[in-house]
Amino acid sequence: xxxxxxxxxxxxxxxxxxxxxxxxxxxxxxxxxxxxxxxxxxxxxxxxxxxxxxxxxxxxxxxxxxxxxxxxxxxxxxxxxxxxxxxxxxxxxxxxxxxxxxxxxxxxxxxxxxxxxxxxxxxxxxxxxxxxxxxxxxxxxxxxxxxxxxxxxxxxxxxxxxxxxxxxxxxxxxxxxxxxxxxxxxxxxxxxxxxxxxxxxxxxxxxxxxxxxxxxxxxxxxxxxxxxxxxxxxxxxxxxxxxxxxxxxxxxxxxxxxxxxxxxxxxxxxxxxxxxxxxxxxxxxxxxxxxxxxxxxxxxxxxxxxxxxxxxxxxxxxxxxxxxxxxxxxxxxxxxxxxxxxxxxxxxxxxxxxxxxxxxxxxxxxxxxxxxxxxxxxxxxxxxxxxxxxxxxxxxxxxxxxxxxxxxxxxxxxxxxxxxxxxxxxxxxxxxxxxxxxxxxxxxxxxxxxxxxxxxxxxxxxxxxxxxxxxxxxxxxxxxxxxxxxxxxxxxxxxxxxxxxxxxxxxxxxxxxxxxxxxxxxxxxxxxxxxxxxxxxxxxxxxxxxxxxxxxxxxxxxxxxxxxxxxxxxxxxxxxxxxxxxxxxxxxxxxxxxxxxxxxxxxxxxxxxxxxxxxxxxxxxxxxxxxxxxxxxxxxxxxxxxxxxxxxxxxxxxxxxxxxxxxxxxxxxxxxxxxxxxxxxxxxxxxxxxxxxxxxxxxxxxxxxxxxxxxxx
Amino acid sequence: xxxxxxxxxxxxxxxxxxxxxxxxxxxxxxxxxxxxxxxxxxxxxxxxxxxxxxxxxxxxxxxxxxxxxxxxxxxxxxxxxxxxxxxxxxxxxxxxxxxxxxxxxxxxxxxxxxxxxxxxxxxxxxxxxxxxxxxxxxxxxxxxxxxxxxxxxxxxxxxxxxxxxxxxxxxxxxxxxxxxxxxxxxxxxxxxxxxxxxxxxxxxxxxxxxxxxxxxxxxxxxxxxxxxx
Numbered sequence: 001x002x003x004x005x006x007x008x009x010x011x012x013x014x015x016x017x018x019x020x021x022x023x024x025x026x027x028x029x030x031x032x033x034x035x036x037x038x039x040x041x042x043x044x045x046x047x048x049x050x051x052x053x054x055x056x057x058x059x060x061x062x063x064x065x066x067x068x069x070x071x072x073x074x075x076x077x078x079x080x081x082x083x084x085x086x087x088x089x090x091x092x093x094x095x096x097x098x099x100x101x102x103x104x105x106x107x108x109x110x111x112x113x114x115x116x117x118x119x120x121x122x123x124x125x126x127x128x129x130x131x132x133x134x135x136x137x138x139x140x141x142x143x144x145x146x147x148x149x150x151x152x153x154x155x156x157x158x159x160x161x162x163x164x165x166x167x168x169x170x171x172x173x174x175x176x177x178x179x180x181x182x183x184x185x186x187x188x189x190x191x192x193x194x195x196x197x198x199x200x201x202x203x204x205x206x207x208x209x210x211x212x213x214x215x216x217x218x219x220x221x222x223x224x225x226x227x228x229x230x231x232x233x234x235x236x237x238x239x240x241x242x243x244x245x246x247x248x249x250x251x252x253x254x255x256x257x258x259x260x261x262x263x264x265x266x267x268x269x270x271x272x273x274x275x276x277x278x279x280x281x282x283x284x285x286x287x288x289x290x291x292x293x294x295x296x297x298x299x300x301x302x303x304x305x306x307x308x309x310x311x312x313x314x315x316x317x318x319x320x321x322x323x324x325x326x327x328x329x330x331x332x333x334x335x336x337x338x339x340x341x342x343x344x345x346x347x348x349x350x351x352x353x354x355x356x357x358x359x360x361x362x363x364x365x366x367x368x369x370x371x372x373x374x375x376x377x378x379x380x381x382x383x384x385x386x387x388x389x390x391x392x393x394x395x396x397x398x399x400x401x402x403x404x405x406x407x408x409x410x411x412x413x414x415x416x417x418x419x420x421x422x423x424x425x426x427x428x429x430x431x432x433x434x435x436x437x438x439x440x441x442x443x444x445x446x447x448x449x450x451x452x453x454x455x456x457x458x459x460x461x462x463x464x465x466x467x468x469x470x471x472x473x474x475x476x477x478x479x480x481x482x483x484x485x486x487x488x489x490x491x492x493x494x495x496x497x498x499x500x501x502x503x504x505x506x507x508x509x510x511x512x513x514x515x516x517x518x519x520x521x522x523x524x525x526x527x528x529x530x531x532x533x534x535x536x537x538x539x540x541x542x543x544x545x546x547x548x549x550x551x552x553x554x555x556x557x558x559x560x561x562x563x564x565x566x567x568x569x570x571x572x573x574x575x576x577x578x579x580x581x582x583x584x585x586x587x588x589x590x591x592x593x594x595x596x597x598x599x600x601x602x603x604x605x606x607x608x609x610x611x612x613x614x615x616x617x618x619x620x621x622x623x624x625x626x627x628x629x630x631x632x633x634x635x636x637x638x639x640x641x642x643x644x645x646x647x648x649x650x651x652x653x654x655x656x657x658x659x660x661x662x663x664x665x666x667x668x669x670x671x672x673x674x675x676x677x678x679x680x681x682x683x684x685x686x687x688x689x690x691x692x693x694x695x696x697x698x699x700x701x702x703x704x705x706x707x708x709x710x711x712x713x
Numbered sequence: 714x715x716x717x718x719x720x721x722x723x724x725x726x727x728x729x730x731x732x733x734x735x736x737x738x739x740x741x742x743x744x745x746x747x748x749x750x751x752x753x754x755x756x757x758x759x760x761x762x763x764x765x766x767x768x769x770x771x772x773x774x775x776x777x778x779x780x781x782x783x784x785x786x787x788x789x790x791x792x793x794x795x796x797x798x799x800x801x802x803x804x805x806x807x808x809x810x811x812x813x814x815x816x817x818x819x820x821x822x823x824x825x826x827x828x829x830x831x832x833x834x835x836x837x838x839x840x841x842x843x844x845x846x847x848x849x850x851x852x853x854x855x856x857x858x859x860x861x862x863x864x865x866x867x868x869x870x871x872x873x874x875x876x877x878x879x880x881x882x883x884x885x886x887x888x889x890x891x892x893x894x895x896x897x898x899x900x901x902x903x904x905x906x907x908x909x910x911x912x913x914x915x916x917x918x919x920x921x922x923x924x925x926x927x928x929x930x931x932x933x934x935x936x937x938x939x940x941x942x
Contacts, residue, residue: 261786306760318740319731319762319782323789355799356726356779361763364781368792380788 018134031134135289139221146217147210152202156214159196160221163189167226177235183347186222186230190350193218216292219350224289230348232340241339249334249373254391259381262324263312271308278304279333286337291349294341295359302362305329319365327369342367725776727888729834730797732821733806734814735785738840741871742806743780746881768885778885780804793821794828801888802834804880809839809868810847815855822862832895834887835864838880842870 017025017033025031032040143153166189170182197203197211206214223230232238257264265271281301288294305325309317317325335341345363346354354360372380378388390396731739740761747764762782769775783789783796797803805821807814818837825833837859839850852868859866865883869876 309760316740316744316761318760319784320735320740320786322760322762322782323784323792324786352726356728356777358763358765361779361781364795364798365762368789368795371792371795372789375791382788 020134135224139217139224142217146214148206148214149202152197152200152206152214155196155200155202156193156218159189159193160218163218163222164225167222167229171229171233177233179233179236179343179347182230182233186348187351189222190215190219194350215350220290220292223291223348227289231344232337236343238337238340238343242337245338245370245374246334246336248376249331251392251394252331252373252376255328255331255381257324257328259383260324260328261382262328263321264308264325264328265312271312274304274308274311275329275332278302278308278329282329282333283335285341286335291345291353292359294345295349295353295363298362298366299359301329302326302365323365323369323372326365327372330366330369330373338370342370725774725889725892726779727776727802727885727892728779728781728800729802729804729884729888730781730783730800731804731806732783732793732797732818732825733785733804733838734787734808734811734817737785737806737808737811737814738871739782739785739804739806742804742838742840742869742877742880743782745871745874745877746780766881768881770885770889774889776885776889778881793824797825797829797833800833801891802836802884804836804838804884805864806838806840807850808841809855810841810844810849812849815850819858822864826862831863832891834884834891835862836880836884836887837864837866839866839868840871842868842875843873 017023017036018031019033019036021033021036023033023035025033025036143157146153146156148156163186166185167182170177170185194215197206197214203211203214232242264275278301281297281304285294285297285301288297302322305322306317309321309325313321330338342363346367354363378385381388383391387396731743733739743764744761747761747766764780766778766780767775768778781796781800783793803821803825805818805825807818809815822835822837825835837855839852839855855868856866865887867876867880867883869880871877
């Protein structure tokens, strides 16, 4: 209901910027619009700076001192009179600054005359915004219009300033504050002023009317200027009461005119308008500063109610009709800061005002209406206590045509709002749904593609593992070696084999093969190579690899990359190398192998046969059908090449058991060569270049089966 | 209490409340009184819950009478103190044909005595004497009761306009008397204001101002009643 009030509760004028620039003002900005407020702030800052400077100047120039008002030519008497609020404020800083700046003036005198003049001008300008706040101007005007002698005006002004000062002093006092004391202070001042106005010589020629208006003026000015201090002071519980009452009224929203037995016709449009007018006025009470204005507002509100009652009852309304109607209006208006406003008026208006007069009567009625609302129970609404409780808690709803119409309107509005919201949500939802679908499709597509590719690759390059065939003479050699060597040495050979096999490098394995031969590795060799193969298969092909099925040996299972790498640290190599000469050789070879790991990461090669392929294309070409073809072609190469050259490797042997390895097992003379290579480079960093150089040459050799192994050297 | 505008003012301000059950004729009494005096008071046509009236006291002193009507419904009974706070007189109205309303008056009297003691002038009003044949409370009963509680007793008929003016004259007179006695014994004033008023609120200064304001008074009175102050 309140939100449908047809009238503005606050006049347009009150909302506008006080500077009169036409924009809306803001209470936070002192009633100014943001622009004017900023301007004023800037000016004040400037002024402060300037006045500090000029304080020094002036105190220096006119050693007589005196107050600022006397110095400033802007401050005519009438102007000064009109700003009683500012006076004490202004004086306080001035009392302090002279002491601070007393040492300054001498310095300032050195400022050239021209500069001083400009400074003076600057001082004159910022003085202006201090004076004319709209209300102060108004008061100034009103004071002029008071039909009392000038002497009396001056006296009145000084009284205003005095009370003003007293209030501020009380508020700034640190001791515990009591609002009753404050109220007494103000009331005593009223009495004093009334006494002066009626008995003082200066007011002698004034009429009683004028005296009353002088007293009213006094009250209005002081209250308006100190409104922020006196209204709902922080040391009272006014604010809490405000909230309590507001809550209570909200709870009582179900109360209708019928409950209160008042003759307001809620359905009648005309009556409703009047109720709205009354509500507007009632809510407007909060927007006024002085108690008089608040009371006047109350009176206006009540007049609307009487108008309303007159229409419905047909005659002059009595209090019997009036009070329920007022309660109804208060309930429907739920004005803000109700308690604060009432207390403010009660405490700080001239006591006689609330005790008599129309304003007082209506105000009293308002007070009693609120008292009634606060103590409301089922009995006072002639309904049962249980029903009252139910209605209060919201369990039960009470509806009348009016209320339900309002409710229906509001509900419809809410429904439409929600519908809009739902529509938006639906749109977004569908967008998300389509996005999900697209993503799903993409995922499936991607999965399909990947599977397809893998399948084609697998189909093109099937990996078939053949059992290792070790030449019989090698076995015998290895057995002989085993019988000689310790376990550590054997382990070292494992590594070599692992490494070479793992890399799948034809060249490397060729080398390692040589080493193996040199160390007479045999039966372990087999295992090592299978392990290495296992590694590669896991690393590159994963579960899709046919190796799984094809690899029969159970000892593959424990093979892991870690297994591969652990022994490769230089220290262990060194240790090993210290044990015997053979191992030392192996160590160097290892290092070559290590570098090969870093260098050729084509562990992904499915088998040794791939190693024949062009090194540069290794990984990426795996899925390239062309490369695959080439690989297939190449894979056949070593088979034939191995026969011809000495490059046969274990991997090769793994892949192709048919390859006779006899030729490949000859390279024992290579050993010193390797040692030499090692010697050329430093120990720690194995001769990568050498090896790679070697390998590349080997590679070429491999690619070109026509070139025999001796090119290695 | 502090109902006077100022002690030195030309007019005394008196506030009187009308208390009583609903439908006993409080409003009718007020309306009758106002209507009879100022025949076409436009104010009274709007509302009858608050009226002011300028009266001239027997000693040529002018006073303003503020009469506050109160809602008589039982549910508003508890609000009484808010109204009679600071009032100089109270009219306790009952319907002579209605025993309940008389009981209500008794409860009001008790309350007033408790809250205000003797600072308030009490008049018990038996209204509707035009309905003599339905009378439920005899004149004697009411009078005796009034005397026991220190109140005046008046019977009126708002309908027939019997005793209404007399009632209000009596009220004014009582309030002036109360005021005078209060001024003398006003030692324990609640506010400093009151104690400040006391010394210069004597009859002399009042009459002085009253004399001076005699010419302006008429214009002022008309003006004031206009806006109901």
